[in-house]
Amino acid sequence: MTELLRFANVSAGYGPFRALFDVSFDIQPGEAVALLGANGVGKTTIARVATGLLAPSSGTVTFGGTDLTGAAAHRFARAGVAHAPEGRSVFATLSVEENLRLSFRRSKGRAGVDAAVGQAFELFPALGQRHRQIAGTLSGGQQRMLAMARVIVEEPRLLVADELSLGLAPIIVDEVYRNLDRLRQHGCALLIVEQHVGHAVALCDRAVVLDRGRTTWIGPADQASERLVRNLFQTESPMENSPTE
Amino acid sequence: MTLAATLGSDLLRALLQGTPPGTVYALIALGFVLTYKTSGVFNLAFGAQASISAAMYYKAHTDWRWPILPALIVSVFVLAPGVGLLLERLVFRHLRTASSVAKIVVTLGLSIAVPSIFELVFQFQGVAGRTPEGIVPNGAGVYYDPFGVYPFSRNELMTMAVAVTAMLGLAALFKFSALGLQMRAVVESPRMTELNGIRADRVSALSWALSSSFAGMAGVLIAPRFNTLAAPDFFNLVVVAIAAAVLGKLVSLPRALVGGFCLGWIIALLGTFLPRWSRTQTWLRPFQENLTPSVPFLVLFGVLVFWPAIRRAREASDPLSGVDPPPSSVGSGARGASRPRFSRVIGLALLVGIGVIVFIRADTSWIFLVTQAVVMSTIYLSVTVITGLAGQISLCQGTFAAIGGFTVFQLADRHGVSVLLAAVIGAVIAAAVGAVLSLPVLRLGGVWTAVATLAFAYLFDSVLVKISWICGGGTSLLQGTRVPRPVVGPWDFADDRSFLVLTVIVFIVVAFAVTQIRSGTVGRTLSAISGSEVAAESIGISPARARVTAFAVSAFIAGLGGALLSIHQRNVNYGSNFSPFAALFWLVLVVSLGARTVQGAAQAGAAFSLFDTLILRGTFMGWILRSSKRIPEIFPINPKWRFVFFGLGTIQFARHPEGLVEHGKRQMRRRVDALRKRRTGSGGSIDDASPVSTPQPSSEPSNETDTAVVPVGETTR
Ligand SMILES: Nc1ncnc2c1ncn2[C@@H]1O[C@H](COP(=O)(O)OP(=O)(O)OP(=O)(O)O)[C@@H](O)[C@H]1O
Ligand SMILES: [Mg+2]
Numbered sequence: 001m002t003e004l005l006r007f008a009n010v011s012a013g014y015g016p017f018r019a020l021f022d023v024s025f026d027i028q029p030g031e032a033v034a035l036l037g038a039n040g041v042g043k044t045t046i047a048r049v050a051t052g053l054l055a056p057s058s059g060t061v062t063f064g065g066t067d068l069t070g071a072a073a074h075r076f077a078r079a080g081v082a083h084a085p086e087g088r089s090v091f092a093t094l095s096v097e098e099n100l101r102l103s104f105r106r107s108k109g110r111a112g113v114d115a116a117v118g119q120a121f122e123l124f125p126a127l128g129q130r131h132r133q134i135a136g137t138l139s140g141g142q143q144r145m146l147a148m149a150r151v152i153v154e155e156p157r158l159l160v161a162d163e164l165s166l167g168l169a170p171i172i173v174d175e176v177y178r179n180l181d182r183l184r185q186h187g188c189a190l191l192i193v194e195q196h197v198g199h200a201v202a203l204c205d206r207a208v209v210l211d212r213g214r215t216t217w218i219g220p221a222d223q224a225s226e227r228l229v230r231n232l233f234q235t236e237s238p239m240e241n242s243p244t245e
Numbered sequence: 246m247t248l249a250a251t252l253g254s255d256l257l258r259a260l261l262q263g264t265p266p267g268t269v270y271a272l273i274a275l276g277f278v279l280t281y282k283t284s285g286v287f288n289l290a291f292g293a294q295a296s297i298s299a300a301m302y303y304k305a306h307t308d309w310r311w312p313i314l315p316a317l318i319v320s321v322f323v324l325a326p327g328v329g330l331l332l333e334r335l336v337f338r339h340l341r342t343a344s345s346v347a348k349i350v351v352t353l354g355l356s357i358a359v360p361s362i363f364e365l366v367f368q369f370q371g372v373a374g375r376t377p378e379g380i381v382p383n384g385a386g387v388y389y390d391p392f393g394v395y396p397f398s399r400n401e402l403m404t405m406a407v408a409v410t411a412m413l414g415l416a417a418l419f420k421f422s423a424l425g426l427q428m429r430a431v432v433e434s435p436r437m438t439e440l441n442g443i444r445a446d447r448v449s450a451l452s453w454a455l456s457s458s459f460a461g462m463a464g465v466l467i468a469p470r471f472n473t474l475a476a477p478d479f480f481n482l483v484v485v486a487i488a489a490a491v492l493g494k495l496v497s498l499p500r501a502l503v504g505g506f507c508l509g510w511i512i513a514l515l516g517t518f519l520p521r522w523s524r525t526q527t528w529l530r531p532f533q534e535n536l537t538p539s540v541p542f543l544v545l546f547g548v549l550v551f552w553p554a555i556r557r558a559r560e561a562s563d564p565l566s567g568v569d570p571p572p573s574s575v576g577s578g579a580r581g582a583s584r585p586r587f588s589r590v591i592g593l594a595l596l597v598g599i600g601v602i603v604f605i606r607a608d609t610s611w612i613f614l615v616t617q618a619v620v621m622s623t624i625y626l627s628v629t630v631i632t633g634l635a636g637q638i639s640l641c642q643g644t645f646a647a648i649g650g651f652t653v654f655q656l657a658d659r660h661g662v663s664v665l666l667a668a669v670i671g672a673v674i675a676a677a678v679g680a681v682l683s684l685p686v687l688r689l690g691g692v693w694t695a696v697a698t699l700a701f702a703y704l705f706d707s708v709l710v711k712i713s714w715i716c717g718g719g720t721s722l723l724q725g726t727r728v729p730r731p732v733v734g735p736w737d738f739a740d741d742r743s744f745l746v747l748t749v750i751v752f753i754v755v756a757f758a759v760t761q762i763r764s765g766t767v768g769r770t771l772s773a774i775s776g777s778e779v780a781a782e783s784i785g786i787s788p789a790r791a792r793v794t795a796f797a798v799s800a801f802i803a804g805l806g807g808a809l810l811s812i813h814q815r816n817v818n819y820g821s822n823f824s825p826f827a828a829l830f831w832l833v834l835v836v837s838l839g840a841r842t843v844q845g846a847a848q849a850g851a852a853f854s855l856f857d858t859l860i861l862r863g864t865f866m867g868w869i870l871r872s873s874k875r876i877p878e879i880f881p882i883n884p885k886w887r888f889v890f891f892g893l894g895t896i897q898f899a900r901h902p903e904g905l906v907e908h909g910k911r912q913m914r915r916r917v918d919a920l921r922k923r924r925t926g927s928g929g930s931i932d933d934a935s936p937v938s939t940p941q942p943s944s945e946p947s948n949e950t951d952t953a954v955v956p957v958g959e960t961t962r
Contacts, residue, residue, distance in 0.1 A: 015570030053436055053568050077442035085440070088564040093433050094426070102430050103441040105423045 004029045004189050005050060005081075005158055010059035012049050019045040021213045022059065027158065032180075032190040034200040034221055036228055037210035043193045044086050046210070047162045050191060051083040052076035064157065078106075080157035082150075084164055086193075089147045092136025096127055099135050100150055107154045120149040141172045148179050155186055162193045177203060197225050254394055259517040260510055261395035264405065267509020269467050270541070272408045273486035274493075274501040276459040279415060281495050283452035285432040286337060286348050287692045290355035291486075292479035294457050295464030297363040298325045300474045302465045303377045304367055317380055321461040328359070329457025333450045340899045341435055342569050345692050346638055347899035353640075354833050358892025360476035361885045377468040379403060385469055404466045411459065412502045419498070428452050436565040477826040484703055487696060488545035494554070508544065512537050539707040546700040549693055550685040600749070604742065612741045614854050619748040620813055622850025624806030625835045626752075626759050626843065631799040632832070633840035634763055634771045635792060637687060638695040641702040643828025645675040645800040646807025647710075650817040653808045654726045664731035668808035672801045679800025680793055687792045702825040710819060726817035738812075748809055755802055756843045762798065767791050830888070837894030839904025848906055852891065857884045 003026040012020040019042045027033050035043045048054035049061060052073035060069045063079050077083075090099050097117060104116040121128030124145050130138070135146060144164060151159055161180070165173040177199055180190060184203075194200035200221070201207065207224035209217040217227045273291070280288040301320035305311045311319075332355070340348055363369060379385065384400035391397075397405075419425035427448045430438045435445035464479065471478055489508050493500025516537050603615050624646055631639045652671030656662035662670075686697045730739040731747075738744045762768050770791035811817045821827060834852055839845025859865045863880025867873040894905060901908040 014568075017570065048568055051440065053440075053565065072444070072446075073436060073439035074442050074444050077440055083440050085437075085565060086567075089437070091430050091433050091437065092564075094430060098426055101423075102426050102438075102443075105426075106442045110423075 002029070003027060004031075004064060005191070006060075006062045007046075007049070008060045008062075010049060010056045010061060012045055012054055012056045014054075018057070019213050020049070020056075023210075023213075023215050024059075025208050025215060025218055027189050027191060029157070030184070030187050030189055031206065032184055032192065032204040034197075034204040034207040034224065035191065035193045035210065036197060036200065036207055036224055041210040042213045043210060044162055045213075047083065047085070047160050047191065047193055050076075050158075050160050051081050053083075053085075082154060082156035082159045084144075084147045084151065084159065084161045086162040086166075088143060090135040090138070090143050092134070094135055095132050096135055096138070096146060097131040099146060100153075103150050103154065116153050120153045123152060124149045141168050144168065144172070144176065148176065152179060152183060155183075156188055158189045158191065159183060160191045163195065164192070165194065165196060165199065173199065197228065201225060255517055256514075257392060258394045259513040261392065261397075262517075263509040263511070263513030264506065265397065265401040265509070266470075266512065267506040268401070268405045268408050269470060269482070269505075270486050270489050270508045271502045271505025272404065272411070272463045272466065273482055274489035274505045275408065275412055275415065275498060276456060276463050277483065277486055277490045278493060278495055278498055278501045279459055280456040281490075282419070282498075283428040283432060283456055284333075284337060284449060285345075286352065287345060287495075287696075288456075289349060289352040289480070289483060290332075290359060291460050292481075292483035293356045293359040293476055294325065294328060294460035295467070295483075296360055296474060296476045296479040297328065297464070298461030299377065299464035299468035299479075300360075300363060300369050301367070302380075303468065303474055304369060306378060313380055313382065317465065321458060321465055325458045325461025326454035329453035329455070329460075330450055332457070333453035336896055337453070338446065338449070340896075342563070342566060343899035346636070346695070347902070349692050349695050350638060350832070350836055350898050351895050353829055354837070354892040354895025354898075356476070356480055356892075357830060357833055357888045361888040361892065365883060365885055365889070377471070377474060379469045380465060400466075400469050407462065407466060408502065408505075411462075412498055416498050424448070424451070434563040434565055436563065436568060477824075480826055480829075481703070484545070484696075484699055485541040488541040488548070488700075491545065491548050508541055511544075512540050515540065535708045535711050539704055542700045542703040542707065546697060546704060549689060549697045549700070604745070609741060612745055614858060616741065616745045616748055616813055617810075617854040618850045619745070619752050620806060620809045620850070621831075621853045622847045623748070623752045623755055623809060624803055625831060625846035625849045626755050627799040627801075627803035627806065628832060628835040628849075629759060629840060629843065629846045630762065630795055630802065632836065633842070633845070634768055635795040635799075636771070636774070637690075637792075637796075638698075638832070639796070639799065640695055640699040640825065640829065640832065641682075641705070642799070642803045642831060643823040643825060644702045644705045645679060645803035646810065646828070647705070647817070647819055647823035648675040648678060649804030649807035649809075650728070650811035650819070650823065651726070652804075653811055654728050654817050657729055658727050664729055664812060665733065668805060668812065671808045672804035675804025675807070676797045676801035680797040682800075683793045683796035687796060688789075699825065702828070706825055726811075726819070728811045728815050728817060730812060730815065744813065748813070751805070751809060752847075755805070756846075758798075759802075759843060762795075767794050771795060830891070833895055834891050836898050837891045837905055839907045841903055842907060845904050845906060852887075856887050861886060 006026040007023050010020060010023045011018060023042075023046065025033070035046060037043055045054065049056050052068065052071055052075060055070040060067055062068065063076065063081060066079065068076060068079065083089075091102070094102065100117050100120050101113055104113045108116045121131065126142065127146055127149055130142070135143065138146065148164075159180075164176050164180075168176065173196070180192070180203060184190060190204070192200055192204060201224055204221040206219065207217075207221045207227075208215055209224060209227055217224075219227070273295070276295075277288065277291050280286060280291060298320045301324050302316050305316035305319055306313060309316075336351060336355070337348075340351060376385070379400035381399045381403050384403065385398055387399045388396035389399075389402065419429065427438065427443055428451070430441070430443070431445050431448045431452070435449065438445045438448070467482070468474060485508070486505065489504035490501045492504035492507070519533065519536070603611065607615065624642070627642055627645070628639075631637055631642070649668065649671035652674055653664060653667040656667035656670060657664045682698075682701060686694055686701070689697055730737075730744065732738065736743055738747055770788070774788045774791065807823065810822060814822075817823075831849075831853075834849040835846060838848045838852060861880070861882040861884055863876040863882075864873075866880060867876045870876065897905060897908070903911070
């Protein structure tokens, strides 16, 4: 088997509430996959399962050939999965530099930390100027940049990015996507959750369309928007889909 | 000698004299900040952790005659980190996402349980009279006098050296080491730390081991200053140290150190330079005499109330807390009317039956215990109001109760006012104090409310209790604080049975009032606030009024109960009934058993006075076996077990705020419901029921016919 990440019949939920039902898909090494769907269909939940934040209630998750079902998040991270979670994804109480050091210390070892921090500041000079600022006081865009800087320098095998462009100015969004593209050039696979279908489709090879916790379509990214629209019309009309209880 | 020279040497002496106690405060403040920084827990059990290491050192070095080094290693580097690891693994790991109020309640429970466990395991008794030895040979006997004005003992110098070294070491840990960085990261968000490939569990276990060792070190170093090794002394000391720690906003180690020294110096300076007005104004004397011990509590209270920045220093929230399922909502706390009426009637009948049996058959000692249970239940209803309804932790309920008791003593014993009238007046005074106190205190919210009320309780304890026209003062030591029993018309309540009837009536009236408040406007407002204060405010609910009312009502009930308790015991007995540490156990009991219902308060009252006699001594077992001779060997169980039992009972508060009893009942009811459902064949097991009203996918996707779901294996690029 060659795929990097594989979901096989994964179900997951929060307490008694089930959010995912038998989701199966896979990501090849270096491939970019977009997760599309309306609000609340379970995109973030898939991202959480793919990074070990949430253990699936059934089904298996394999990464790079090893079964990581139910493993703690640090094992996913060590295997090469990076995650930019929805919302704030930096430590608000640590400084910019400490945020970077925290993660480089493990990934690059004691000797590599300084070089890695230098590299990050080279890529994002704006961060370098603020290296002692507490990350919680950075603007939303700068925080996103900090998260990107970390990921780009670490060169993970898979980046799971959840709504990276949310609330960012269009110029910054372009910048974010340029960086994602750069990651791809380095052979990093991407799993991208995005509301801006246009951006995602342009970047990705394939798309997974979700509806209410299930995959309804998997196929080439450029056909995704059409499917998405059709999907919308289908689920609006018939009432059999809505819960009876 | 010139005036300036005397002043100078006085000043120097005061500063030097204040340094050793200042070091003690600094050391504990450092430890407290360390725990807070590395675990995010406002750890009031720090004193308990310190005390068991001190006790272990005493046991090993003094009782078993071990040399200093092995005794030190066992108590500080084996026992202390072990306790820290256990606490992390068994308690705090599961409370990571709990609210800070829930965590502080757990630490209170641990403050009571941990020393008791140690004493039970090692058969240790808080020693009095023999001073524990320090960690340097002959530490209390050798003095050095560097400036020729004040001699330091070896122990004191050692403590200072350790405090400064520890501060430098810890600062270096946080500033320069990878581990320190990881510890800080884990406090903010364990999950995000995991995403960085770091094992959050292991880091937080290490944090606990470290801070617990620090507590142990502090305990061993400080012990020689006391002549007891009792847990309440250490608890008191932690409250003092919090005053130093808040000066550093709870996160700055150097500021905590400086804060500790400053406290020591301020106290010494006040002692040296305060003008002696009391020579001419005798009424001032008690204030002046008790000013110094109360300084830390004044500082703590003042800082919390007048320094708004500290309130805003809230912990950064975990951005990944959205991964957790929603906590059991407040709405489910209000019980549905599902409880069948007949079970209620049976319960009531049972209670009345027991009451009648007690009333007719019981001997004096049983009547005494049952009356005490009823009175304590009344007091506990005050906790039901403030904690159960308003969701605030008040640690000065003992003070309110004491106000009730002392008022009866003053008015009835000294001024001949009718006892019952005096009790009501006492309750009103308590309510007034509560209302005034609530204005600055309740605005703080959460942990800070708890700490401010604790500071107030200690303030009362260290100053007001000693003043003769308030609480009895010096004369009461000789004569006691006598409280007579009331006589109303033909009824003389000096008779224990009639007094029992009186207390039951009071309890019923108060309980009824509490249920009325709960279902009335105030109760609804309070439950809206505890859901989300901001949201409640935005729809026009004013939290302030409801809170002040709740606090005043709670203080009134506590005052009334305290008055009754004093009347019952015919003495105020402040130390054993109402002192701040004694009153901690109240909160612990009520919270363990159920802070939301009248029933919970009643059970807590029963547990307080009957648990020991009935359960631990095996009496109940004897009744079941119908012979006191057949009671199994393990009885009587050491009464300390109740501290362990109920202290640890607070741990479940974080997950099931409704309390042990209510939680048990709900489990039961759910099971019964499930059984019934299965009988009637309506299928659906309870696990499928979704409490979230989001539309759920139906079990069969209806659109599979025209949407191609490409099987994973077959996708091609
Ligand atoms: N912590 C939680 N507890 C309970 N239910 C949750 C929790 N987090 C998410 N859910 C529910 O799970 C479902 C899927 O949520 P998810 O966050 O995965 O959606 P999403 O596709 O990311 O939506 P959006 O586009 O709005 O971010 C939703 O119905 C949501 O209400
Ligand atoms: Mg989402």
